[in-house]
Amino acid sequence: MSRVLIVGAGLTGSLCACLLRRELQSKVHIEVWDKARGAGGRMSTSRPPDSLSHSADLGAQYVTATSAYAQSHHSLYSELQSCGVLQPLDAPIEGLKHKDGSKDYMTPLGMGSLVKHFLSQSGADLSLERHVTGVFLRGASWEVQRTAGDSELFDAVVLTMPVPQILQLQGDLGRLLSVQQQQQLDGVSYSSRFAVALFFPPDAVFSFSWGARYVSSNRCICYISNEPGKRNADSPGLGPSLVVHTSVPFGVEHLEQDKEEVQPIILKELYQLLPDLPQPISIKCHKWRYSQVLTSVPDCPGHMTVHDQPPLVLAGDAFVHSNFDGCVESALSVLPALTAALPR
Numbered sequence: 001m002s003r004v005l006i007v008g009a010g011l012t013g014s015l016c017a018c019l020l021r022r023e024l025q026s027k028v029h030i031e032v033w034d035k036a037r038g039a040g041g042r043m044s045t046s047r048p049p050d051s052l053s054h055s056a057d058l059g060a061q062y063v064t065a066t067s068a069y070a071q072s073h074h075s076l077y078s079e080l081q082s083c084g085v086l087q088p089l090d091a092p093i094e095g096l097k098h099k100d101g102s103k104d105y106m107t108p109l110g111m112g113s114l115v116k117h118f119l120s121q122s123g124a125d126l127s128l129e130r131h132v133t134g135v136f137l138r139g140a141s142w143e144v145q146r147t148a149g150d151s152e153l154f155d156a157v158v159l160t161m162p163v164p165q166i167l168q169l170q171g172d173l174g175r176l177l178s179v180q181q182q183q184q185l186d187g188v189s190y191s192s193r194f195a196v197a198l199f200f201p202p203d204a205v206f207s208f209s210w211g212a213r214y215v216s217s218n219r220c221i222c223y224i225s226n227e228p229g230k231r232n233a234d235s236p237g238l239g240p241s242l243v244v245h246t247s248v249p250f251g252v253e254h255l256e257q258d259k260e261e262v263q264p265i266i267l268k269e270l271y272q273l274l275p276d277l278p279q280p281i282s283i284k285c286h287k288w289r290y291s292q293v294l295t296s297v298p299d300c301p302g303h304m305t306v307h308d309q310p311p312l313v314l315a316g317d318a319f320v321h322s323n324f325d326g327c328v329e330s331a332l333s334v335l336p337a338l339t340a341a342l343p344r
């Protein structure tokens, strides 16, 4: 049985695992490793330390399907809607510029539930807090090293983390990339921003009714989400919380500062924008060094094959574009590249 390792339990990695399982069923053993404490990557949903009734999306907020993607990814959209993971976004979003024919969806249990759905469907062995540090070609296998110093052998490896993190890996990857591939990867760029989640007492009441609001006139804050409001009334018992995203210029200006230093600046701006806001019981701040892809790999190939046999494939939103459908395109493109190289 082939042993496949997928590095990264974000949307691309979890959907790759799910598609591979559906294609090869019991003929493949799939492992998914992620350095984080939870699955989701940039689609993760966070909770405060002492509350099960609060949750907030620190990264991706909702899914926008263009009419073209609604058609080409129809089966995934129907699957996610039929099991309740995805529902139409009905809450008012102030300042949202609707594109013709596109449709917005929200996740009643948070964006992380999208990733968890595909992971659970994949039957893959998920290992969290497993930080990959290098990939080494050993005959017909890949030896994958992790921070703890130990390593394991696999018949195929798919790397789905942001490109700068892929390029930091030790081992044979750099040597195997062609000059053109190296140039294409070097050209990938990302925006950076901070996200702050504020969790409020269960009886806190907001003086606004929007589900989310785009802020155009603030140098620090560009977006605020009222988490229970955004998820409609379909999340009964969800405690009140807000998520704030900073603008990209602010993110770039403060990128090298600790998030503890930057959090008070963001909160001060927030309370100036929303002076009636109650006091939170818990706050979580996250720095997205690699937030959304600004420049993707030219011609959006979906993935990059670094080595055919044994296969080493790079994937993720950088190979298409930065949203739900970009990750789906990437995962769909990985499948034939991988199955062609694995015994059936």
Ligand SMILES: Cc1cc2nc3c(=O)[nH]c(=O)nc-3n(C[C@H](O)[C@H](O)[C@H](O)COP(=O)(O)OP(=O)(O)OC[C@H]3O[C@@H](n4cnc5c(N)ncnc54)[C@H](O)[C@@H]3O)c2cc1C
Pocket: 007, 008, 009, 010, 011, 012, 013, 033, 034, 035, 036, 039, 040, 041, 042, 043, 058, 059, 060, 061, 062, 063, 064, 130, 131, 132, 133, 160, 161, 162, 165, 193, 195, 245, 288, 290, 291, 292, 315, 316, 317, 318, 321, 322, 323, 324, 325, 326, 327
């Ligand atoms: C603030 C923000 C807002 C966004 N808003 C939206 C939105 O509203 N709608 C939308 O569709 N998209 C949105 N996006 C984009 C969307 O979140 C991404 O396109 C998508 O989540 C990327 O998924 P991925 O699996 O390709 O990468 P990731 O989610 O980044 O997954 C990569 C995983 O690899 C892991 N990893 C990294 N290095 C290692 C290592 N060395 N060893 C092991 N594991 C490692 C990481 O922990 C991570 O879990 C937003 C993103 C951000 C940050």
